[in-house]
Amino acid sequence: MELAKKYDPREVEDKWYKKWIADRHFNSKPNPAKKPFTIVIPPPNVTGVLHMGHMLNNTIQDILIRRARMQGFEACWVPGTDHASIATEARVVNMLKEKGIEKNSLTRDEFLKHAWEWKEKHGGIILEQLKKLGASCDWERTNFTMDEAYSESVIRVFVDLYNKGKIYRGVRMVNWDPQAKTAVSDEEVNYREVKSKLYYVKYKIVGEDGYIVVATTRPETILGDTAVCVNPTDERYTAFHGKKVIVPLVNREVPVIADNYVDMTFGTGCLKITPAHDINDYEIGNRFNLEIIDIFNDDGTISEKGKVFVGQDRFKARSLAAKQLEEDGLLVKVEEYVNKVGYSERTDAVIEPKLSMQWFLDMKELSAPALENVVNDNIQLVPAKFKNTYKHWMENVKDWCISRQLWWGHRIPAYYLPNSNEFVVAETDTEALELAKKKTGNSKLTLADLRQDEDVLDTWCSSWLWPIAVFDGIRHPDNEDINYYYPTNVLVTAPEILFFWVARMIIAGYEYRNDKPFSDVYLTGIVRDAKRRKMSKSLGNSPDPLDLIRDYGADGVRTGMLFSSPAGNDLLFDVKLCEQGRNFSNKIWNALRLVKGWNTTNDQKAVRESDEVAIQWMEARINQVLLEIDDHFGKFRISDALLSVYKLIWDDFCSWFLEAIKPDFEQPIALITRNKVIDIFEKLMKIAHPFMPFITEEVYQQLREREISDSIVIAAWPKSENFDLALIEKVQKTFEVVANVRNIRQQKQISPRESLRLFVRAENFESYYPASKMIWRLANISELDLVTGKVENAMSFHIGADEWFIPITQEIDQEMEIDIVQKEIDYLKGFLISVLKKLDNEKFVNNAPAHVLDVERKKRHDAEKRIVALEEKLASLQSMK
RNA sequence: GGGCUCUUAGCUCAGCUGGUUCAGAGCACCUGCCUUACAAGCAGGGGGUCGUAGGUUCGAAUCCUACAGGGCCCACCA
Numbered sequence: 001m002e003l004a005k006k007y008d009p010r011e012v013e014d015k016w017y018k019k020w021i022a023d024r025h026f027n028s029k030p031n032p033a034k035k036p037f038t039i040v041i042p043p044p045n046v047t048g049v050l051h052m053g054h055m056l057n058n059t060i061q062d063i064l065i066r067r068a069r070m071q072g073f074e075a076c077w078v079p080g081t082d083h084a085s086i087a088t089e090a091r092v093v094n095m096l097k098e099k100g101i102e103k104n105s106l107t108r109d110e111f112l113k114h115a116w117e118w119k120e121k122h123g124g125i126i127l128e129q130l131k132k133l134g135a136s137c138d139w140e141r142t143n144f145t146m147d148e149a150y151s152e153s154v155i156r157v158f159v160d161l162y163n164k165g166k167i168y169r170g171v172r173m174v175n176w177d178p179q180a181k182t183a184v185s186d187e188e189v190n191y192r193e194v195k196s197k198l199y200y201v202k203y204k205i206v207g208e209d210g211y212i213v214v215a216t217t218r219p220e221t222i223l224g225d226t227a228v229c230v231n232p233t234d235e236r237y238t239a240f241h242g243k244k245v246i247v248p249l250v251n252r253e254v255p256v257i258a259d260n261y262v263d264m265t266f267g268t269g270c271l272k273i274t275p276a277h278d279i280n281d282y283e284i285g286n287r288f289n290l291e292i293i294d295i296f297n298d299d300g301t302i303s304e305k306g307k308v309f310v311g312q313d314r315f316k317a318r319s320l321a322a323k324q325l326e327e328d329g330l331l332v333k334v335e336e337y338v339n340k341v342g343y344s345e346r347t348d349a350v351i352e353p354k355l356s357m358q359w360f361l362d363m364k365e366l367s368a369p370a371l372e373n374v375v376n377d378n379i380q381l382v383p384a385k386f387k388n389t390y391k392h393w394m395e396n397v398k399d400w401c402i403s404r405q406l407w408w409g410h411r412i413p414a415y416y417l418p419n420s421n422e423f424v425v426a427e428t429d430t431e432a433l434e435l436a437k438k439k440t441g442n443s444k445l446t447l448a449d450l451r452q453d454e455d456v457l458d459t460w461c462s463s464w465l466w467p468i469a470v471f472d473g474i475r476h477p478d479n480e481d482i483n484y485y486y487p488t489n490v491l492v493t494a495p496e497i498l499f500f501w502v503a504r505m506i507i508a509g510y511e512y513r514n515d516k517p518f519s520d521v522y523l524t525g526i527v528r529d530a531k532r533r534k535m536s537k538s539l540g541n542s543p544d545p546l547d548l549i550r551d552y553g554a555d556g557v558r559t560g561m562l563f564s565s566p567a568g569n570d571l572l573f574d575v576k577l578c579e580q581g582r583n584f585s586n587k588i589w590n591a592l593r594l595v596k597g598w599n600t601t602n603d604q605k606a607v608r609e610s611d612e613v614a615i616q617w618m619e620a621r622i623n624q625v626l627l628e629i630d631d632h633f634g635k636f637r638i639s640d641a642l643l644s645v646y647k648l649i650w651d652d653f654c655s656w657f658l659e660a661i662k663p664d665f666e667q668p669i670a671l672i673t674r675n676k677v678i679d680i681f682e683k684l685m686k687i688a689h690p691f692m693p694f695i696t697e698e699v700y701q702q703l704r705e706r707e708i709s710d711s712i713v714i715a716a717w718p719k720s721e722n723f724d725l726a727l728i729e730k731v732q733k734t735f736e737v738v739a740n741v742r743n744i745r746q747q748k749q750i751s752p753r754e755s756l757r758l759f760v761r762a763e764n765f766e767s768y769y770p771a772s773k774m775i776w777r778l779a780n781i782s783e784l785d786l787v788t789g790k791v792e793n794a795m796s797f798h799i800g801a802d803e804w805f806i807p808i809t810q811e812i813d814q815e816m817e818i819d820i821v822q823k824e825i826d827y828l829k830g831f832l833i834s835v836l837k838k839l840d841n842e843k844f845v846n847n848a849p850a851h852v853l854d855v856e857r858k859k860r861h862d863a864e865k866r867i868v869a870l871e872e873k874l875a876s877l878q879s880m881k
Numbered sequence: 882g883g884g885c886u887c888u889u890a891g892c893u894c895a896g897c898u899g900g901u902u903c904a905g906a907g908c909a910c911c912u913g914c915c916u917u918a919c920a921a922g923c924a925g926g927g928g929g930u931c932g933u934a935g936g937u938u939c940g941a942a943u944c945c946u947a948c949a950g951g952g953c954c955c956a957c958c959a
Contacts (some may be wrong), residue, residue: 006921191957198959216959263958271959278959340957388885389954396955495953530892563907564893570952572893580908583921594918640895643907658918665917739925746925752916843939844900852900852940859901 003596003702007589009553013694017131025069025713026136028076030484037073038488039065040467040518041137042501043145045084046119047091050129050545052527052535052561053494056571059558060524060638061492062135066690067633068489069136070717076485077136078470080143081124085409085459086180086188090347092118092408108407108454115408132546134554134693136713143470145462146410153474154410154462155427157512162414162425166362167402173279174401176354177344178300178314182405183358185458185500186398189342189351198337199322200268202330203228206244206253212237213332215267217339218277219325220317222249223306224295227273229284232258234269248330249321250307257288276355292355298405300352314352359403359412359455367397369510370503379506380520382636383568386495393499400504402458409456416451423453464504467491467517474512486513490520490636495568498523522636525570527561532572548578555692556582562642562691584646585695588688591654592699595677599668606663606670610773614660615676616724617731617771621652622683623723629687630720645688653684656735660774678703683718727771733799734771734778740797741779744806748795755782759791762802790876801865814877821874825867832863 020026030036039061044054061077069075092115093103103111127142143150161167174183199219202211214228225247230237240256247254254273261284262271275285276294285292295306302309302317308324309317325331342351371394373379374387381387403412415432416423417440424439426432429447437445468474473482487509493502502521509517527535527542535542548557560581565571625648632641661677663669682703689696689712700712737758745752758781762768765786775781791805798804838844838856845853 003918005919214959218959261958266958280957280959339959385886385953392884392955499954566894569894574893574908576908579921583919586921587919590919590922592918597918637895640906643895646907654919655923659923662918743925746913749913752914752924838939841939845939847939848900855901 003589003593005593007553007586007695009555009585009694010550012698013132013134013554016694016697017134020136020711020713021139023711025711026077027138027140028074030480031074032484034072034074036485036489037065037068037071037075038078038485039076039490039492040078040470040488041080042491042493042497043080043082043143043463043466044126045087046081046123046144047084047088048081048126050126050133051537052542052545052573053524054126054130055133055545055548055557056527056561056565057492057494057524058130058133058135059561060522062133062558062693063562063638063690064490064492066136066693066713067717069713070686070689070715072716074484075136076138076141078141078143079127079130079135079137079139080141080466080470081127081145082459082463083119083144083146083409085404085406085456086177086182086184086347088115088119089406089408090180111407129546132549132554133558136693141470143466145459145466145469149472149475150462150465150469151410152427153465153469153472154457155413156474157465157508158410158413158457158461159425159427161361166366167425168360168362169357170360171355171357172360172401173282173353174356174358175342175344176298176352176356177347177349178296178298178352179347179349180344180406181298183354183356183401183403184344184351185401185460188345190345191340191342193338194341196337196339196341198267198335199325200332200334201248201272201325202332203245203248203270203272205240206246208243212240212245212256212270213268214270214272216272217337218318219321220302220309220314221274221277221295222247222272222321223302223308223317224274224276224293225252225254225272226275226285226290226293227254227288228256229259229262229271229273230256230269231260231262231264234262234264236269248325248328255288257284259284259287277353279353282353282355294355296352296354300349358401359414359453361400361402363397363399363507366507366511367394367503370394370506373506373510373516379516379518382520382522383566385568386498386521386523390498390503394503400458402461403453403455404458405454406456409459410462412453412455412457414453416453418445418449418451460500460504463501464508465512467505467509468512477512482513487516488518490522491518492522492524494526495523496526520636523568525565525568527571527573530572530574532570535573543573543575548575552578552582553585553694555585555695559584559642559646559691562639563646564639566639567636584650585692587650587654588685588692588695588699591649591658591681592702594658594662595674595681596702598663598674599666600671600674601668602671603668604670606668607673608670608773609770610777611661611670611673613727613731613770613774614657615673615680617727617774618653618657618680620723620725620728621648622680622687622718623720624725624728625652626687626718626720642691645691649684649688653680656778660777685712686715686718689713689715730768731771731774733768734775736799737768737772737775737804738779740799740804741775741781741806744795744797748808750808752780755780756806757781757783757785759785759787759794759805759807760802761787761789761791761805765802790872796873798866798869801862801869803869814880818874818877821870821877825870825874828863828867828870832860832867835859835863 041061065075065077095118096103096114175186175189177184196217198215198217200213200215201219202213204211212228228245241258243256244253245256261280262269273281273284273290275282275290275292293305295303296314297303300314302312304310309320312320344351374381374390381390413427414423414425415436417436424432424435426435432450433445433447436450437443465474467486467488471482471485472479473486491502505517509515529535529541533539533541552560557578560578561571563577563580625644628644629641632644682700685696685700697712772784776784791807794805794807796803796805835856839860
């Protein structure tokens with residue numbers, strides 16, 4: 001069958017993916033005869049759709065897992081999704097709103113029913129999309145963080161940590177998202193610079209006429225003021241220490257206190273203290289035992305305690321407060337001011353620092369092994385630069401606020417006793433009841449008497465168990481899967497979640513398996529557009545990955561992304577990269593067309609000596625480059641590995657090898673030669689397979705009409721065998737000759753079709769043999785002869801100390817040639833002087849190592865010889881004038 | 882403000898412990914070619930005093946110091 005002139009990935013890719021799934025090549029189970037190689041996917045949000053970041057991330061994982069599979073590991077890539085409590089709940093709330101249903105109008109169970117329905121319908125789209133990319137996940141192992149077994153694991157861990165005394169309840173200043181009405185972690189707050197106003201407000205002194213002026217960006221929080229603070233060393237205010245001032249708007253008397261926290265140079269040097277709504281104020285409040293007045297409701301409106309503007313939204317209250325202050329004559333001035341404001345990552349609402357009762361996990365002791373084992377490289381971060389950042393964070397780790405005021409998630413298994421703030425913690429409500437009975441001594445308690453905590457756990461409280469829980473290693477710590485697959489090998493993820501997720505998985509790993517969750521962490525860069533802007537939906541600068549796959553093929557997109565993404569470096573994505581990837585696919589395809597198009601013969605005479613050299617050389621090059629590739633993989637330099645493959649196939653295989661070996665027009669090729677070419681081609685496909693799974697399979701199958709079950713997916717990764725380095729070097733010299741001949745053709749406008757005679761004056765011509773045979777074909781040489789003297793009327797060039805001549809019929813431009821030769825002589829003489837300078841320097845000769853000296857001496861030798869030859873040439877050119 | 886890191890060809894980046902694989906790669910660019918696998922191609926070619934200024938050394942892109950300009954992380958000023 002005639003192959004299409006251009007490679008069309010569309011049908012090929014779907015065809016093979018289906019086949020691979022049907023043949024269960026991606027499925028894994030513990031196999032004691034093999035070593036495991038495990039990757040757990042960073043579970044995307046269940047609501048997510050594939051974006052460029054996922055593409056990069058999962059391509060890298062697929063490359064690693066496919067190569068491991070070929071290397072004979074029991075490769076297992078576990079996919080799954082994260083319930084992403086805040087993000088998903090927000091989506092569901094919006095969805096309900098569109099249907100005219102308010103979340104508040106629903107019971108918890110009703111809401112969860114909607115949420116699950118929504119999840120079943122829309123969740124996990126991303127996993128289907130990953131299949132288009134070629135991801136070789138074991139889909140039967142797909143996990144979801146709210147699966148029944150997984151949820152049990154999460155709850156069990158909570159109970160365990162509680163029983164170990166690591167979990168406590170406490171009033172803390174949290175980042176409150178008034179829109180989602182939940183606390184969010186520090187990591188989920190984005191600070192942005194915002195233009196705002198700085199209000200200067202008078203606080204009257206009690207019992208005096210005077211006042212002091214306080215600067216604030218948030219006049220509405222005046223309602224919660226319980227002190228005014230100055231720096232103790234600030235002489236302007238020494239007189240006010242211990243006096244009282246009247247808080248505007250609410251006319252409350254509060255003390256003037258002194259604390260070093262206050263920056264004398266900012267504003268007026270007076271700070272109003274609102275312990276309920278600012279973390280620093282809270283701390284100062286604690287030091288001075290100040291009253292805490294929480295003036296906000298959960299939705300960000302002013303509460304009864306605010307006394308004025310009650311029920312108004314906080315931003316409305318701000319303008320009302322400013323207006324009122326002005327009317328009261330207490331507003332001195334308003335300045336334009338730029339400050340940083342925290343926004344919720346999930347809802348983009350302005351974060352309100354708020355005191356609230358939350359659950360916390362004590363991180364101090366838990367994190368110790370996680371710090372140690374990264375510092376000592378037991379777990380390697382790639383690139384290593386992240387180690388410092390990690391260390392810094394882990395050394396300053398703070399307790400983790402693990403409760404969220406949401407419904408979608410794992411509900412905290414704490415049960416309050418009747419009319420009490422006391423509670424029991426247990427994995428199930430029946431266990432909780434037993435505990436409650438014991439605790440109260442009341443055996444008549446029923447479940448209806450207990451009230452379960454309303455909060456759910458932070459999303460990361462489930463995903464931190466991911467590498468363990470996907471193998472059910474929490475509930476069944478001794479099961480076959482966890483024992484076999486854990487610790488996993490490598491985690492591929494984004495640096496943004498190094499602390500959110502990676503660090504916490506390491507902590508959980510040591511706490512629950514007493515071992516690391518993975519050996520290496522490969523941190524990918526951020527995918528940006530050509531202008532270095534982060535790709536995002538809102539900017540609209542992110543292409544749809546599925547469109548890209550449709551246009552360039554999954555192989556094209558995969559290689560395109562990797563052409564330019566060293567670990568940890570941002571990827572500046574450009575469609576041109578995908579084009580390059582697609583072109584590479586097409587190049588391979590056309591090589592296939594060439595090979596498939598050959599007629600073969602059994603005639604021994606068709607076996608050419610040059611073919612044998614070419615084959616030996618190509619095999620040697622593959623072995624040589626395999627070492628490079630394996631080295632790159634060992635260092636997680638995936639881009640470099642791909643580039644090596646790319647050059648091996650495009651330059652060595654296509655441009656040199658196939659050109660050298662392809663038969664003359666319409667001549668058949670020796671069968672034995674063709675079969676060797678096919679072996680080589682196959683080997684190359686195996687090497688390229690992790691990067692380009694689809695086309696390599698297609699070509700692999702096409703090369704021999706093999707039984708289809710023999711998939712490249714499970715072919716053995718080629719091992720680098722001993723190779724003849726000297727041969728590679730010889731052939732390399734041959735290529736230089738070819739390039740020089742081609743260059744002269746170009747200069748002299750000699751058609752490639754015109755055969756040329758080639759002469760060489762060489763000390764040791766054997767050094768080119770037998771590779772020289774290849775020259776004839778690649779440079780269209782009809783004759784090659786050794787000479788001892790000069791060749792007249794010829795263009796010449798040097799390789800090392802050898803001189804090559806091409807007799808030409810065209811007139812040689814004497815002046816130009818003389819000029820060129822003279823320039824080269826001048827350069828070489830200058831070069832020689834610099835070398836001699838070194839060699840004459842006693843300190844250099846005495847201090848430099850032997851091999852460096854040898855190199856310098858060889859430089860001198862070669863340069864001297866070249867100069868002699870060039871001067872000879874110059875003389876002869878001049879004599880011809 | 883504290884910590885980390887980077888600056889090499891037009892672009893994106895390699896260059897490990899100082900000395901021929903030290904000035905490289907891919908892309909882009911320029912010049913020829915629709916040559917019997919491939920114009921999504923073939924062949925050839927030109928680009929950098931390695932951010933700046935000092936220092937160490939026989940020798941510095943590589944080590945040290947300062948400066949300039951990016952980036953990341955942490956904390957966050959009312």
